[in-house]
Amino acid sequence: xxxxxxxxxxxxxxxxxxxxxxxxxxxxxxxxxxxxxxxxxxxxxxxxxxxxxxxxxxxxxxxxxxxxxxxxxxxxxxxxxxxxxxxxxxxxxxxxxxxxxxxxxxxxxxxxxxxxxxxxxxxxxxxxxxxxxxxxxxxxxxxxxxxxxxxxxxxxxxxxxxxxxxxxxxxxxxxxxxxxxxxxxxxxxxxxxxxxxxxxxxxxxxxxxxxxxxxxxxxxxxxxxxxxxxxxxxxxxxxxxxxxxxxxxxxxxxxxxxxxxxxxxxxxxxxxxxxxxxxxxxxxxxxxxx
Amino acid sequence: xxxxxxxxxxxxxxxxxxxxxxxxxxxxxxxxxxxxxxxxxxxxxxxxxxxxxxxxxxxxxxxxxxxxxxxxxxxxxxxxxxxxxxxxxxxxxxxxxxxxxxxxxxxxxxxxxxxxxxxxxxxxxxxxxxxxxxxxxxxxxxxxxxxxxxxxxxxxxxxxxxxxxxxxxxxxxxxxxxxxxxxxxxxxxxxxxxxxxxxxxxxxxxxxxxxxxxxxxxxxxxxxxxxxxxxxxxxxxxxxxxxxxxxxxxxxxxxxxxxxxxxxxxxxxxxxxxxxxxxxxxxxxxxxxxxxxxxxxxxxxxxxxxxxxxxxxxxxxxxxxxxxxxxxxxxxxxxxxxxxxxxxxxxxxxxxxxxxx
Numbered sequence: 001x002x003x004x005x006x007x008x009x010x011x012x013x014x015x016x017x018x019x020x021x022x023x024x025x026x027x028x029x030x031x032x033x034x035x036x037x038x039x040x041x042x043x044x045x046x047x048x049x050x051x052x053x054x055x056x057x058x059x060x061x062x063x064x065x066x067x068x069x070x071x072x073x074x075x076x077x078x079x080x081x082x083x084x085x086x087x088x089x090x091x092x093x094x095x096x097x098x099x100x101x102x103x104x105x106x107x108x109x110x111x112x113x114x115x116x117x118x119x120x121x122x123x124x125x126x127x128x129x130x131x132x133x134x135x136x137x138x139x140x141x142x143x144x145x146x147x148x149x150x151x152x153x154x155x156x157x158x159x160x161x162x163x164x165x166x167x168x169x170x171x172x173x174x175x176x177x178x179x180x181x182x183x184x185x186x187x188x189x190x191x192x193x194x195x196x197x198x199x200x201x202x203x204x205x206x207x208x209x210x211x212x213x214x215x216x217x218x219x220x221x222x223x224x225x226x227x228x229x230x231x232x233x234x235x236x237x238x239x240x241x242x243x244x245x246x247x248x249x250x251x252x253x254x255x256x257x258x259x260x261x262x263x264x265x266x267x268x269x270x271x272x273x274x275x276x277x278x279x280x281x282x283x284x285x286x287x288x289x290x
Numbered sequence: 291x292x293x294x295x296x297x298x299x300x301x302x303x304x305x306x307x308x309x310x311x312x313x314x315x316x317x318x319x320x321x322x323x324x325x326x327x328x329x330x331x332x333x334x335x336x337x338x339x340x341x342x343x344x345x346x347x348x349x350x351x352x353x354x355x356x357x358x359x360x361x362x363x364x365x366x367x368x369x370x371x372x373x374x375x376x377x378x379x380x381x382x383x384x385x386x387x388x389x390x391x392x393x394x395x396x397x398x399x400x401x402x403x404x405x406x407x408x409x410x411x412x413x414x415x416x417x418x419x420x421x422x423x424x425x426x427x428x429x430x431x432x433x434x435x436x437x438x439x440x441x442x443x444x445x446x447x448x449x450x451x452x453x454x455x456x457x458x459x460x461x462x463x464x465x466x467x468x469x470x471x472x473x474x475x476x477x478x479x480x481x482x483x484x485x486x487x488x489x490x491x492x493x494x495x496x497x498x499x500x501x502x503x504x505x506x507x508x509x510x511x512x513x514x515x516x517x518x519x520x521x522x523x524x525x526x527x528x529x530x531x532x533x534x535x536x537x538x539x540x541x542x543x544x545x546x547x548x549x550x551x552x553x554x555x556x557x558x559x560x561x562x563x564x565x566x567x568x569x570x571x572x573x574x575x576x577x578x579x580x581x582x583x584x585x586x587x588x589x590x591x592x593x594x595x596x597x598x599x600x601x602x603x604x605x606x607x608x609x610x611x612x613x614x615x616x617x618x619x620x621x622x623x624x625x626x627x628x629x630x631x632x633x634x635x636x637x638x639x640x641x642x643x644x645x646x647x
Binding site for chain 1: 322544547
């Protein structure tokens with residue numbers, strides 16, 4: 001998977017035609033094969049752009065940034081990234097007419113060790129679902145809700161569900177104990193765009209900013225519940241976590257519950273889809289209501 | 291003052307570590323989820339004092355806890371009663387094993403600010419009670435640049451006891467402070483020497499330690515002249531380059547939380563009805579709420595100004611006030627950064643931009 005040339009050409013054309021103010025893509029970090037996100041405003045820098053299977057970070061995060069606000073932005077999105085972009089559009093965080101989106105028919109990205117990332121091996125929507133131009137793959141135009149591959153419950157979630165309750169509790173206690181409350185997971189998430197997050201409220205003493213196991217528990221659980229039915233499994237949070245916590249467990253658990261109970265709903269796949277918790281359907285289960 | 295040096299091998303070193311664990315409260319890197327954090331240990335099997343630098347968090351939390359209870363309070367009809375917390379979070383006598391050279395240096399840097407206008411007695415007490423056994427690395431990691439900064443890695447300008455891996459399986463143990471000397475002599479030296487586990491340093495030892503340093507110093511990818519960076523940065527407060535280099539920062543705070551020298555903190559209360567506990571925990575200058583005042587004014591309302599604060603505090607302000615850089619070149623921030631921003635690259639890019647102007 002290498003779309004470096006195409007992306008450079010498209011970005012150069014967009015700048016030449018005056019269609020964008022800033023282009024968000026990836027560049028090489030200059031010494032090994034890892035990449036750094038880059039915000040380009042000078043058309044001369046277009047030659048720095050690259051796109052390979054090391055282009056891991058979800059760039060939709062930068063639509064929250066001061067550098068892109070109220071500007072016309074060119075942006076590269078993979079399948080999962082495009083789903084989060086879809087949600088940003090549906091939730092009125094960005095205007096579609098301000099964006100020029102280069103979608104990628106993604107073949108999966110790799111981690112630092114060169115292994116294909118777990119979310120990529122399980123990915124059911126690898127092609128970008130919202131784009132002005134799609135690179136790779138064929139223009140399908142008729143996406144089904146579940147994409148091209150059948151949905152599978154995450155392997156780690158399945159393994160965890162098989163554990164006895166006490167063991168599972170001990171495992172998660174360890175996770176929360178190792179959290180250092182830096183909130184990098186929240187900041188790296190493209191969908192955590194609240195101007196003032198509830199876990200930063202001075203009055204919310206549950207979260208209180210102090211690094212205790214209980215505050216980590218409350219902060220992470222609240223965070224994961226706010227992303228239930230919205231998380232697109234891009235794993236920005238896990239990449240950002242300095243303690244390498246398995247944060248995907250929280251999200252994938254929610255995702256599988258929602259998939260099962262809300263008519264096979266997957267976040268952000270269909271444009272204008274308001275998400276599992278925003279719509280009402282007669283088919284929604286009500287057997288848990290007493 | 292002359293401090294003693296001993297020569298041993300891996301088995302002798304591990305025996306030394308085991309003996310420390312048996313007789314002292316010991317902290318060492320323990321692996322969890324692929325990252326090493328310093329935790330209390332009782333045997334060598336639980337921990338890895340030779341943990342890789344790229345995967346090890348700093349020892350800062352053992353001196354400046356991620357969350358320290360400052361006090362507790364009860365509001366009564368006649369006023370508020372303030373008391374010490376009943377939990378004594380100050381350390382007793384303890385030893386930290388497997389500390390990296392840069393990490394040990396960070397404490398020397400932090401000592402300056404903690405002994406400045408307000409004397410932080412909690413920090414002082416923890417420092418006094420702790421013996422640090424630090425290791426000089428054999429090879430630099432991708433983002434390391436400790437040899438480019440203002441401390442003497444060659445002469446092992448680090449804390450208490452220093453361990454250096456030599457060639458042919460030799461390991462050198464060297465005291466670097468009086469505290470370290472006292473600590474080593476309290477560890478049954480004569481017994482170790484008579485059993486031939488340890489040997490006294492001979493006239494070749496100094497040369498062998500120097501050879502190790504040379505091969506270590508040769509493995510660095512990153513090299514800079516910190517004096518040049520200090521000088522150039524101090525003159526370019528208003529350069530637009532800060533806006534360029536901070537463009538892809540996502541303000542996630544990770545760098546400050548993992549940094550061994552960052553020491554900004556915030557105060558928060560955990561209260562239930564009329565009683566509460568006050569905590570002191572880490573803050574980060576990348577945070578949008580950093581220096582936000584009660585009236586709503588923030589002197590650093592945008593990202594590049596917060597990034598400028600970060601770079602300038604590390605390489606200009608601290609240097610001007612205390613004579614040392616607030617960066618030890620450990621590369622922890624760069625390793626943890628989700629978008630791979632390197633502080634080395636940032637300060638050098640900004641300094642280079644000042645040359646063009």
